Structure formats: C-alpha cells, structure tokens
Amino acid sequence: MPGILLVDEQxxxxxxxxxxxxRDRPEWRIVGALSGAIDLEQAVRQMRPDVxxxxxxxxxxxxxxxxxxxxxxxxxxxxxVLSEYRGADLVRKCRRAxxxxxxxxxxSPAMLLEALDALLQDRxxxxxxxxxxxxxxxxxxxxxxxxxxxxxxxxxxxQVFRELxxxxxxxxxxxxxxxxxxxxxxxxxxxHSKLGIGSLSALVTIAIRExxx
Numbered sequence: 001m002p003g004i005l006l007v008d009e010q011x012x013x014x015x016x017x018x019x020x021x022x023r024d025r026p027e028w029r030i031v032g033a034l035s036g037a038i039d040l041e042q043a044v045r046q047m048r049p050d051v052x053x054x055x056x057x058x059x060x061x062x063x064x065x066x067x068x069x070x071x072x073x074x075x076x077x078x079x080x081v082l083s084e085y086r087g088a089d090l091v092r093k094c095r096r097a098x099x100x101x102x103x104x105x106x107x108s109p110a111m112l113l114e115a116l117d118a119l120l121q122d123r124x125x126x127x128x129x130x131x132x133x134x135x136x137x138x139x140x141x142x143x144x145x146x147x148x149x150x151x152x153x154x155x156x157x158x159q160v161f162r163e164l165x166x167x168x169x170x171x172x173x174x175x176x177x178x179x180x181x182x183x184x185x186x187x188x189x190x191x192h193s194k195l196g197i198g199s200l201s202a203l204v205t206i207a208i209r210e211x212x213x
Contacts, residue, residue, distance in 0.1 A: 086129065
C-alpha cells in the first residue's frame, strides 16, 4: 500500500489534495499532510513515504539542496513537485535535484493521478504545461512535440542524444558508445542542427518533455 506525504503551506490545498487521493486512490495511505514550516528531511526519515508531493517554492524554504540530500538519504522516495510555478529552466533544476515528476496546480486532477501512477511504477512524469513559460520553453529551438526527436534522428544520433541529456561529457559518451570523441562531436552538431537547438539546456528540455532522460 503506497504511502504519500503531502507538503504545502496552504492548509485548504493540503486538505483538498488529501480528499482527492482518498476518493480516487483509496488503496493509498496519506502518511502525512504537513505545512512548509517543517524539517523536510526529518519528516521523510520518520514517515518513510513512497511519494513526496510538495510545492518546492512554497514549502517553507525546502530547496534544491534539501531535495538532493533526500535523494541521497532515501533514493526510494519519489518526489513530485506540484506547483503554480512553471518554466523549463526550473524543471531542469528540479530534475537535477532528483525530482521525478512535475505537475502544475492548474493541471487536471486526472493528470496528477496519472503522474503519481507513473512514479509508483518507477517512471518519470513531467506535465507538458510545466514547460509553457520561461525562455527555454518558449524558444522554438526546443522543437515541436509533434515531431519527436526519436523520429528526427538516426539511431546512432539518438543514442548520443540520450547520453547528452544525462549531462555526460563527450569523452564519457565516446567510451560508452564505442566511438571517437570527434565522432561524438560530429553527431552532436547534427543533433543540434536537426532539432534546431543551440544549447545543451534546450536539448535537456526536449529530453525531459519526451521522457527520454
């Protein structure tokens, strides 16, 4: 029976969210519904949730450093950010801090439940809407969701694309894929050209949106 820990400073929102989960997922346990004014790491240690749901920028100062410590301390805990804030840059930072899912408070309850189901199946879930604001998400260089990178790249280019999305340097990618650094660089240039991007940040944005990374 999965345990869910809710963290948000707005009591009404916490109560509504808990009521939604009890109604639509009665087999789940709400192990806690807490305000942001807590020691988040201590709460995770004591309550041992399977999923932690929180508004990162509205949870009493629980920041990226705290999330990274939780990921190191309790890697089995899946973190889902549920926030009114959006933007590809923010989502990328969350991902690097160990966050496995991101849903907006303006998204539908059905999408939230879909995200939680995905996390409990050890999959990542990032709402498409969370990329709809911010310079990276608005940049057309991020590519069209109607034309997935997988369909625009050769199989070898896609392998390099996936490695790049993990933040690996060219030398490591070359070793992993059994090719020279110069070949990695050539594939990287073709990937940027085919996807119409000019930075690693834009590449990571596409990877997150298409659930590649």
